Amino acid sequence: MKQIPRIRLAHLPTPIEPLPRLSAHLGGPRLWVKRDDQTGLAFGGNKTRKLEFVLAEAQANGAQTLITVGGVQSNHCRQTAALAARFNLDCILVLNGDPNQAPSGNLLLDQFFGADIVWTSREQREAALQTTFQHAWEEGKRPYLVPLGASTPLGALGYAAAFEECLQQDVVRPDWMVVASSSGGTQAGLVLGAKLANWGGKVLGISIDQPVGELQQTVANLASEASILLGEKQILRPADVLANADYLGGGYAVLGDAEVEAIRLFARYEGLLLDPVYTGRAAAGLIDLIRKGFFKPDESVLFWHTGGTPALFADGYRAQLTQS
Numbered sequence: 001m002k003q004i005p006r007i008r009l010a011h012l013p014t015p016i017e018p019l020p021r022l023s024a025h026l027g028g029p030r031l032w033v034k035r036d037d038q039t040g041l042a043f044g045g046n047k048t049r050k051l052e053f054v055l056a057e058a059q060a061n062g063a064q065t066l067i068t069v070g071g072v073q074s075n076h077c078r079q080t081a082a083l084a085a086r087f088n089l090d091c092i093l094v095l096n097g098d099p100n101q102a103p104s105g106n107l108l109l110d111q112f113f114g115a116d117i118v119w120t121s122r123e124q125r126e127a128a129l130q131t132t133f134q135h136a137w138e139e140g141k142r143p144y145l146v147p148l149g150a151s152t153p154l155g156a157l158g159y160a161a162a163f164e165e166c167l168q169q170d171v172v173r174p175d176w177m178v179v180a181s182s183s184g185g186t187q188a189g190l191v192l193g194a195k196l197a198n199w200g201g202k203v204l205g206i207s208i209d210q211p212v213g214e215l216q217q218t219v220a221n222l223a224s225e226a227s228i229l230l231g232e233k234q235i236l237r238p239a240d241v242l243a244n245a246d247y248l249g250g251g252y253a254v255l256g257d258a259e260v261e262a263i264r265l266f267a268r269y270e271g272l273l274l275d276p277v278y279t280g281r282a283a284a285g286l287i288d289l290i291r292k293g294f295f296k297p298d299e300s301v302l303f304w305h306t307g308g309t310p311a312l313f314a315d316g317y318r319a320q321l322t323q324s
């Protein structure tokens with residue numbers, strides 16, 4: 001396998017912990033959690049692993065400014081802004097949301113890191129990103145564009161490496177890995193890692209915002225392209241990707257009863273915090289699948305905690321998260 005340039009900055013390996021009280025409460029399989037909410041960069045999360053590879057490329061290109069994109073509570077944008085601060089780069093975030101809102105959650109943190117923010121709407125987002133990049137280029141800022149969620153083939157390598165790390169820890173031999181899947185890079189890396197290791201278990205992505213077919217296609221493409229970077233040329237097809245899109249609820253970043261219940265259960269039984277957008281939804285899916293008997297009682301299920309907890313403190317979620 002080819003060695004790919006990588007800036008080491010995450011706290012690795014992240015711990016793997018059992019969830020005995022939650023497992024007993026649900027009467028289901030043995031649950032474990034991989035603590036990628038503890039990757040160490042500004043409250044951690046899955047983007048840190050991807051950014052280790054992306055930053056190496058940005059530096060090799062002589063970049064002076066990182067430009068990326070997301071929703072107002074984007075964890076990816078928060079981690080990118082923190083990374084830029086740490087490596088003496090400028091950062092511009094193209095965010096869709098209300099420019100007049102009081103900063104809270106991730107948006108407050110983006111400001112601490114000194115990121116410049118360009119406001120846009122969800123519909124105009126991609127165009128605004130391209131324009132912002134173009135202007136930065138013309139102004140000589142040496143911009144490097146990090147696509148949504150750092151879900152490029154290069155970024156996905158962070159999770160191929162994470163998969164390897166998880167197997168090497170040898171804490172548990174899971175039958176299943178369950179992960180929140182949105183822009184697809186995280187699941188793509190895990191799927192590729194599983195394929196390269198000839199792993200016997202299954203990686204199940206709980207879709208956060210995409211129909212199942214689209215997500216499978218995205219993940220398969222990213223995994224295949226990432227394998228080429230490694231000089232391995234694996235062809236992954238949509239049918240090779242296990243995904244479930246039954247838990248899209250009211251749409252992206254819309255907090256519903258199922259997410260609130262998942263957040264409360266993890267907190268009360270394990271003292272573990274999930275986030276409202278990604279891990280809350282993925283855990284809600286996991287809990288529902290357990291209740292439906294999807295997993296065998298003697299199986300081990302490893303849940304990837306991909307981070308996102310600063311969004312718990314976003315003003316927009318306060319009403320729903322407050323106990324009535």
Ligand SMILES: *Cc1c(COP(=O)(O)O)cnc(C)c1O
Nearest residue numbers: 182183184185186278306307308
């Ligand atoms: C971005 C993100 C995800 C989804 O990862 P993708 O690689 O975009 O699929 C999951 N959880 C959290 C907390 C995230 O910030």
